Amino acid sequence: MNDNKSNYYTQQILKAFLENDMVTNNQLASEIGLSEKTIRTKIDAINTMLMENGLGEICKKPRIGMWLNADEYQRSKILMNITSSNRDVIQNDQTRMIAALRRILKMNRTTSLTTRQLADSLYLSVPTALKVINDCKDWLKIFSIDLNIIRNKGLELECSEVSYRLALKNFIMKMENTSDIDASILYFMPGLNLNLIRKSIISTEKEWGFNLADESFNEILIYSCMSVFECMQDKRKSLQISKSELKTLSQYSEYRLAEMVFKKITETMDLEIPVEDIAFLSIQILCARMIDQGYNGTGLHSILEEYDSKLEAFVKKVIDVVSNVTNVDLTNDEELYRGLLLHLRPMIFRMKYERTYTNELTGYIKSELKQTLRISWLISVLFEEDFGLKITEDELSYIALYIQSALDRNSAPITAVLVSNASMGINQMICDKLKRSCDELKTIRVSSMHDFNIRDCEDVNLIITTKHLYLEDPRIVEISDWLNDTGVNKVKEKIRQINYQSNEKKVHFDAACHQLFEPDLIFVHQKVKDKAELLNLIGKKLVKKGYVTNKYIQTVFDRENITPTSIGNGVAIPHGDQNEINEAKVAIATLQEPILWDSEKVDVVFLLVVKMSNEFEANRTQMFYKQYIKLVDSDEKVNILRSIESNVDFYTYLVQ
Template identity: 40%
Template sequence: MKRSKDKFYMKQIFDCISDGEIIATGKIAKEIGLSEKSVRNRLNELSDFLLENNLGEIQRKPRVGIWLEANENQKEEIQKALSDEDLQVGNYDPRDRVNETLKIFFNLRPWQTMTTQKLAEKLFLSVPTMLKVLKECEEWLEVYHISLVNERGKGYRLKSEENEYRVALKNLIMMKKPGEEIKENIDYFFSNIDVSAIRKCIIQTENEWDYHFTDESFYEILIYCCIAYKRKELALPLVSDYFPEELKILKKYNEYAFTVAIFEKLEEVFHVHFLTEDVLFLSIQILCSKFIGISDVDVTLSQVKKYDNKLVDFVDRMLKVIRDILDVDLTSDEKVKESLIIHLRPTIFRLRYGTPQKNALIDFIKKEYKNVFRASWAISILFEEYYGLQITEDEIGYIVLYIQAAIERKNISTAR
């Protein structure tokens, strides 16, 4: 059972079969207002639960119908199970309560609120359970610096900057990885938008630029474009306090030109005007997320070396620091230089404007390459000196991998 309201439907299904009489799936579907496919899925989950807990069995006979075989004691236990909000039945995941609650909040207008009672009714939960779910929602939102504000006498609403709102909504929609579930979320949030027209604009731009995105990358661009169109009528300002020097460099990159091309098509199709801030926001998200196919390595290196001397100098200084600490000279290793330039280009924008990136290998890196890791922490001073940024431990971990690989290449070359 994927959402709390599914247990509500399970109760209804149980009511239809509890007397032990034969009933057709189609009749159950008509009585409770679900499709026959949905009823069959819930019957399968209920059947598995009953067998696992020795609470009887749901029998099926083709072209005849279904019926429940259970004694009165077993039926009482089934009733109790379906009334217990915390008891798992089927494929239920407690996180789905949080996801469903967040979807309700993100679908509200900025000034709209929702009371605890109303939320509990929508999700078929008790008020105490709903309050626990709201606490979990606050923890999820905190990552994006979004607050769940409780206005006395009105209810809860989201409070956030527009930039954080868009990133959080995109991640909420993408939380369910299978394509069909992402499509369902897109339909839920953008039901009044011609999503197919936006999709077409992106595909046309993709073909013109000869890019081939992964499904995940394509969905992210599609979602951000839908958000930009939907939020346009609200006239909520995107934070635009970008560093002029970085902004100038960003506009030289292909990510920016590609984003401009998409928005030009959207303006032509929808007869609206998007702000420069919309273009900047999406181009930075594309850059930070390392979308596949925006620029090949040679083009990126050419653009950086031509327009971003600061980044090139930063990498040179970084390798000199590593040399002084580890007594390993990598300053003439062009491969590690180029690798670091390609990696750090989005890292700098991500640290300043995006969401910090987690490194699943960080514990392994700290243990196996501890000397290089310790030495690389000195690079954090350079980040503050050059960019006024504090680099995270996770990001340091990625840099360590490049440095370690270069050291191993040098050792192999020396041994020959």
């Protein structure tokens, strides 16, 4: 608890005063091995401690020496102190409080404790012990625990079992400031098979495919020990968790993790861990580093409610952003809201504990749902802002699927004409299959090649043909006679383009976005060998202009190692940690020759140095992203960017 070396010197000085009628600074310095100046400082501190605790005082006489003025009782107390096995010398208010808390928290589990017993164990007078008890009361209040002094009985803790466990975990992890977690656990919970419990958690880690950080591991270890220790007691103190809370918790991956930990612990023990303990551990895993439970005694229900409220608010924010960017109102899409909410719960767990998760559809989504995946990139910024976790490409792809399904549900009906010389039966089959595959496709008129006239198609959104029409019309989609999956996907992609075009307003960046751009941050026709060279080039300019810290560009590389940022059409959108951004900007580069970016070739790069830290920044980032998606949504549009010859012309193109 105290510094061992300082303790040792204090013990040696006190021993010298007890064994000698008179000592000098020079004598003590020579015997103990410290300078006379250090000896004088330590003697002043020791004298203060002795006087505060009613153990006498050190008297000094210039050019003669020093002696201990203490009676036999006081000397015996000092001797007990320096010969005690724990050798704790109480030096200040904080260390006294910590030492007292250890005994008080232990009392609640195994023994009783009176004020006199506490004072004697700390070598304090009763009045001084009462002052320390008041300090302990203040600390325990943080956890909604009352420390009472009961006449003819002693000290007593008045609290719920939840509050006690939170306080004890916090004390072991934070207050004792010790690397020996095991010793602290066994002090409060003697008789535990700590090795078995630790091995059970490690085994669960391996089976679940992740490595807990030291802090998380120790928290789970401490809470697991509490549950096992309680089950070993004759009079167990129960946790109060309702059936509705248990039902809610069972939806979370964290509950199954806690269940597995206890299952492994009890495999070789004659114990049954109550579901309330499983629930309690799962809540602690669930809330780790995600929300501040505050230790304010609001109970498990409030903690869980707070966590779910955070998720719900985030999902609503995501839907608002997507609605704003796409101009499709999804705010009343209950299916999207519920789907994202249910998906986020296990996703956050996976991200928090770095569990690998592969989405086999990622390749398809990057190829067929480019627009929607680009929208999802904005969500990754929101996700990091709210939860402090970096989302992977595979996870982002799943979110893109939810968004695409919602856009399909909420898009306006599409009218089409099918141009075909096939029989009526085959044409009907094609129409039925298209309607089943494309929800927006409500009306399909059939026309033979002989009767087809483009002038009769002014009222249709889509012209689907099984033969080449030799016409230039953006509405035309050519499919095979039997409509295979490739044909269906071509029709779907054309419908998506139509929906985006119909929702598209005049193409320009809002004036609020103009300050994100500046000619100095636009690099045209650069010649670089790889991604690292380009990002360092841009990063140095951003640092020089004071827009980011020196650490920013490393956070960009860190993100690139986790999540690829190429988005198709030869475009990449790297970005870094918002905490390292001083002023939001967008840096742009076009390259003379494409470079390999992840697994794709890229020659147009937008480094998004954007923030979401307040309402203005969030709104401006959304406005930028809304237009940016339209800026790069086709090869034709990206080719315009590639062709711009100077940074000034590029800047003018963006802000016109």
